[in-house]
Amino acid sequence: MxxxxxxxxxxxxxxxxxxxxxxxxxxxxxxxxxxxxxxxxxxxxxxxxxxxxxxxxxxxxxxxxxxxxxxxxxxxxxxxxxxxxxxxxxxxxxxxxxxxxxxxxxxxxxxxxxxxxxxxxxxxxxxxxxxxxxxxxxxxxxxxxxxxxxxxxxxxxxxxxxxxxxxxxxxxxxxxxxxxxxxxxxxxxxxxxxxxxxxxxxxxxxxxxxxxxxxxxxxxxxxxxxxxxxxxxxxxxxxxxxxxxxxxxxxxxxxxxxxxxxxxxxxxxxxxxxxxxxxxxxxxxxxxxxxxxxxxxxxxxxxxxxxxxxxxxxxxxxxxxxxxxxxxxxxxxxxxxxxxxxxxxxxxxxxxxxxxxxxxxxxxxxxxxxxxxxxxxxxxxxxxxTFPGIPSPQPRVRRALSPLERWYWIADRTSPLNGIIRTRLHGHLQLPLLRRALDILQARHPLLRVAISGDDGGAPAAFRPLAGQPIPLRHVQVPADAPDADTRWEHEVNAHELAEGVDWHTGPLLRAVLLTREGAERAEDVHDLIVTSSHCIADGMTGLSLLREWIDIAAQLTDGQEPSTTSRRALPAAEDLLPRHLRGQAGDSPLTALMQRDEEQRRLLRPRRITPSQPVPFQLRRTRMVHRSLTTEELRLLVSACQRHDATVHGALAAAMVTAVAQETDTQQPTHFSIGSPLDFRSDLDPAVCYDEAGTYAATLPSHVRYQPGAPLWDMARAISQDLADRRQREEHLALVNLLDRAGPKTSADGAAFMRYMDEQGPLNLTLSNLGRHDFPDRMGPWRMSHTQLVAGISVTGAVVATAITTHGQLAWNFSYVDDIVPTPRAHHLADASLHALRSALSSDTPETGH
Ligand SMILES: Cc1cc2nc3c(=O)[nH]c(=O)nc-3n(C[C@H](O)[C@H](O)[C@H](O)COP(=O)(O)OP(=O)(O)OC[C@H]3O[C@@H](n4cnc5c(N)ncnc54)[C@H](O)[C@@H]3O)c2cc1C
CATH class of the missing domain: 3.50.50.60 (FAD/NAD(P)-binding domain)
Incomplete structure (x- = not known):
């Protein structure tokens, strides 16, 4: 027309x-x-x-x-x-x-x-x-x-x-x-x-x-x-x-x-x-x-x-x-x-x-x-x-997916690539009020009001504003005396939230679940709140901040307040906010330097990856997870040991995972292993993006780390910590954002070769995504909160992706795995072995023996 x-x-x-x-x-x-x-x-x-x-x-x-x-x-x-x-x-x-x-x-x-x-x-x-x-x-x-x-x-x-x-x-x-x-x-x-x-x-x-x-x-x-x-x-x-x-x-x-x-x-x-x-x-x-x-x-x-x-x-x-x-x-x-x-x-x-x-x-x-x-x-x-007039138009996201978003979407089309955040909420909660709070949350975030138009017709895949579809909210009543009541959220995550993709055709690209156990704790209700999003619109930090905002809105409603429904602005894609010297063609030479350095390292070090127990076609892949955690005392010991050894907590957890993988194959010689670490780059963007904006803002860098049988875990932990700090300093995490633009699939039809490469040779088949210490509140409105954590879907890029976060004085360490590539008993073994490696390192470490 x-x-x-x-x-x-x-x-x-x-x-x-x-x-x-x-x-x-x-x-x-x-x-x-x-x-x-x-x-x-x-x-x-x-x-x-x-x-x-x-x-x-x-x-x-x-x-x-x-x-x-x-x-x-x-x-x-x-x-x-x-x-x-x-x-x-x-x-x-x-x-x-x-x-x-x-x-x-x-x-x-x-x-x-x-x-x-x-x-x-x-x-x-x-x-x-x-x-x-x-x-x-x-x-x-x-x-x-x-x-x-x-x-x-x-x-x-x-x-x-x-x-x-x-x-x-x-x-x-x-x-x-x-x-x-x-x-x-x-x-x-x-x-x-x-x-x-x-x-x-x-x-x-x-x-x-x-x-x-x-x-x-x-x-x-x-x-x-x-x-x-x-x-x-x-x-x-x-x-x-x-x-x-x-x-x-x-x-x-x-x-x-x-x-x-x-x-x-x-x-x-x-x-x-x-x-x-x-x-x-x-x-x-x-x-x-x-x-x-x-x-x-x-x-x-x-x-x-x-x-x-x-x-x-x-x-x-x-x-x-x-x-x-x-x-x-x-x-x-x-x-x-x-x-x-x-x-x-x-x-x-x-x-x-x-x-x-x-x-x-x-x-x-x-x-x-x-x-x-x-x-x-x-x-x-x-x-x-009073005629309420015409509310100003809600900002809309109507743009082609960026290379990063497009890659996540293509991977997700093949098998679900969801990000899941869960928290436990103690106290009485009204479902209609939670529903309203979710509607308000959606009104505030343009990316919660989009679906995706696929690229089958030749046009590039693009975000398409939604016409009023609410965020789905599923409510599950769990009998308080059910034998698995306390761990029911894990079942829910495994059976549904990791297994079922977010419907990108219809949108929205986020859904929510409420698990209720009435009167479970000294007559008080206990709820597990879960939000699951497509990786195209949310990384772990976004998921956390959305969950927190959702509860905050519900708390305001409970208090009789009228929370604001004003929408945030629609931000451009992360690629368009890269610092100028890395944006577009200017980013080519840093990226080439990074690729050459990586290639060189891989040729020299020949890092090992997790060996699949059996091949699984992309379309049949399905992520499951094993939940583990550290106690408050273990966390305290870990933090002080890391300080003594000049390592980060991330480095220590990653080193423990590498140890578990190496020991699984009875590695007797010094050998290099690859482990990926997503690095958040919100604060490096121009202008910086704050944590309560929705979007996906992390690039995963591989570290090639030397495992030596019998050597203290802290050497490896320090090496990983140092490697990531150096690479961040060299802005490699930012240069990497351009990789998908240069080498990633342009359409869903041409994704197969890239996926095969990532699957067979990519350096990220063992990854640790660590959000670090997060000040998720212990209390909001009338509710007490505990057990906040994240779980990552994997899809086609890896075999095991662990996620870690410290909230409410506890460290949650969840191990996601692609079923059958890593069968469930093996995944449990890897999780336990990682924990064991860390605990052994902690118990054999005393302030006197430290560096
Ligand atoms: C008893 C009563 C008292 C009311 N008092 C008030 C009041 O005091 N204040 C107030 O604000 N509201 C009042 N209302 C309500 C008000 O009348 C309606 O809300 C208002 O008329 C709605 O306007 P409308 O244009 O949507 O529909 P209508 O005014 O009903 O107009 C619909 C039009 O569509 C035509 N039409 C129907 N079918 C077709 C078709 N298939 N093809 C072509 N044309 C068709 C009809 O002939 C009609 O002209 C009252 C209603 C009633 C019944």
Whole structure:
């Protein structure tokens, strides 16, 4: 579609939403055609209130209702009992003044006239009953009952409660009856109780009445009465029945019914529908009652349709929206979902409260209105009567995968390459609150809102912004007395989190699991929280900070706070933030120097790797893990021994792993082994990237280390520590980032040769990923935390990858292995032998014997 041509929108329905939408879309340069079922535009003879928020939204379109000609500003709002005695004078007018826009009551035909004036020359096709639509690459085609069709770039179903567009999107649905009928009338009327701009609601038992001044000597009234759906849906009573229903009520109530000709009284059932979380698909969306029909209690139905229209047009006018209309439509839906969901829910709960028909429920209702503090009523009203406007667009990641991300994605396509972070949380936790916290976390991080478009069609693999798919959260209840209850998280990680890839087609690229053991520790609940992410968007540090942020948000919600949902910026790929002298072509010579040095070393030292027990085809590879840890005392001894021997903890753990691998093969001669170490490079980037930004920022350098049977472990530990420090100093970890750009696979189709090389000769088939000491909090909000750790998926680049982290005074040391390349008993043996090598070194080391 050439971008200079205006978009064409088909709007079905010329009701309040459809007409406002037509004006709003025209204002942002979109061509609109409106299709209306009715053969003439004549709104049914009732009235309605157009609340302040709707007036504010209409104001953004320059639509003026022309209050001098039509309608009446609401000046007071009082709730009375059936005899007309005041229950509560509501602070309605005060709130309208505060939000800066009046609320207006008028007849539907007046409102329609004003909206029609605003749509001006927009084509309006009457007698066009939409029956369905079809989408294809060129847009959308709508079919009408008389055989006509219309074609456009996008379709907006503004066709009300019985929407045909919704029916096709959602399939058959039933409505939710609220248990009462609603009678309506508009009539010239005067009465001493009527003051200009008054809104008066009368409450009886299972019955209400509304009397509203709509100006120019007319009132709008409505009455409700509880009755079974069979009756309310096909009301066939007479005006006398209605008069009877209000016998004994306040004089003005009876008088206005009396004054209304029977033929002018309408009866409608009161109903809504279950809230729909998704309102569209492709270039099709819904608006107004078609999207979120609600009960009439709050008088906000038309206001929501008007707000929808303004937000929709604004979203379609944002840069880039035309290039991806489906995404723009999903963004509009996302922006409107929370507000309309809460309005639908509040309308229903107020309806249930106000239609009370037993002495106890009536008392509760009247007490609620009598006793709710003024401030609280004002706050609730202000929330409804304020148009929340258009949230600024959430930053989106829409770019090709960088070479690093692409390599992880290709490896992951072959077999899962997940990063997993787990923590244990002690205390009571509410699942819905955790769900909300996860949604907020997703709203904050652009990389949690992406899927990946594959490269099968020839275009490079790219991040694609998601259209509202939430982060999956799986909840597993574990019986507190189950024999394996304490280690159940390991089973979960092995059976699911390492085994099942993150669905990159649909996104998001992160999922979560909650394992709950109710009352497991002295009647306190114990939970294991696990987040699993694709390596394309998160390394270990990112996983940790996301898990921590998730719990922090949940803690704020528990405390009644409203955590920020503002999104972070979308960062460029790590390669684009390399220091200038390493970026692009400038990075070639450092990389070549590194490769030559490595090649030379490999030729001279001939380092050994883990020998596979048996070959396993890439597609059948599956990572498992063995969990081990050091006690607080062992950790203390380790740290002080490392200080004495001028080694890092990382060096010591890596040396212990090399020892285990060497001893496994009964190595009797001094021999070199390769062990990989991922180095975080966030702080080396330009500008530096902080740890709470999501992304993958580690490059794995191999160290070729000499194992000598019988020699102290500390020599090797020191050598590894020194090697990594030197290489970091020479910026080799940064130069390495360019390797994948130069030598890595460009597409998933050409990944095989690179994978084979990495598998058969690559220096990383034994790796230790060590996040070091991490200040993961011991307590957040009402919860105590323990056992925070990470587990790495391996996929195609190695046989054993251990991960280590020190939190809560403990060092967790998890050994991931590719099953069958390293069978489970061998993996357990390697883990135990690594631990044994370290413990032996510690026990034979005393401060006196150290260097
Ligand atoms: C008794 C009652 C009182 C209310 N009071 C208030 C109030 O005081 N304040 C308030 O804000 N809201 C009120 N509402 C709600 C309000 O009327 C609706 O929320 C509002 O009309 C929704 O606007 P809409 O454009 O989405 O749908 P509608 O106004 O229902 O418009 C839908 C349009 O689509 C057309 N259409 C339907 N099917 C097709 C088709 N297949 N093809 C082509 N055209 C089609 C219809 O003919 C209609 O013109 C009240 C509702 C009721 C029932």
């Amino acid at each position: 050439p971008s200079q041509q205006p978009l064409k929108a088909l709007v079905i329905g010329a009701g309040i939403g459809g007409l406002t939408c037509a004006t709003a879309l025209r204002k942002v340069g979109i061509d609109v055609a409106v299709y209306e079922r009715a053969t003439e535009l004549r709104a049914a003879g009732s009235g309605l209130s157009v609340m302040s928020n709707a007036l504010t939204a209409l104001g953004t379109l320059g639509i003026d209702l022309g209050l001098d000609k039509r309608g009446q500003v609401a000046e007071s709002f009082v709730v009375l009992d059936e005899r007309g005695r005041t229950i509560r004078d509501l602070p309605f007018k005060e709130v309208c003044d505060q939000v800066g826009a009046p609320s207006v009551c008028l007849s539907r035909s007046d409102l329609q006239e004003a909206l029609l004036d605003a749509t001006a020359d927009c084509p309006l096709h009457l007698g066009a009953v939409a029956t369905g639509f079809q989408t294809d690459d060129t847009g959308v085609t709508v079919h009408f009952a008389d055989g006509r069709t219309a074609h456009g770039d996008l379709l907006i179903g503004a066709d009300g409660f019985h929407s045909a567009v919704r029916a096709q999107l959602v399939g058959p649905e039933t409505s939710q009856d609220s248990g009462y009928v609603c009678w309506l009338g508009v009539v010239p009327f005067d009465h001493p109780q009527l003051t200009p701009g008054c809104v008066r609601h009368y409450w009886g038992s299972g019955q209400r009445f509304g009397l509203i001044d709509i100006g120019h000597g007319r009132v709008y009234w409505w009455g409700t009465k509880n009755m079974p759906a069979e009756r309310s849906h096909a009301w066939d009573g007479t005006k006398d029945d209605i008069t009877q229903a209000y016998a004994g009520w306040a004089d003005e109530v009876r008088a206005v019914i009396e004054a209304t000709p029977a033929a002018d009284i309408l009866a409608v059932p009161s109903r809504d529908r279950a809230f729909l979380e998704r309102w569209g698909e492709g270039p099709v969306t819904l608006l107004g009652d078609a999207a979120h029909p609600m009960l009439t209690t709050l008088g906000q139905g038309s206001a929501m349709a008007i707000e929808d229209a303004v937000v929709l047009a604004h979203t379609l006018a944002e840069p880039g929206a035309r290039d991806d209309l489906p995404l723009a439509l999903r963004t509009y839906e996302e922006r409107r979902r929370d507000r309309t969901r809460s309005m639908v829910a509040a309308s229903r709960s107020m309806s249930d409260l106000e239609q009370a028909d037993t002495p106890a429920t009536r008392q509760a209702r009247d007490d609620y209105f009598r006793l709710t503090p003024h401030q609280e009523l004002a706050r609730q009203n202000a929330q409804a009567l």
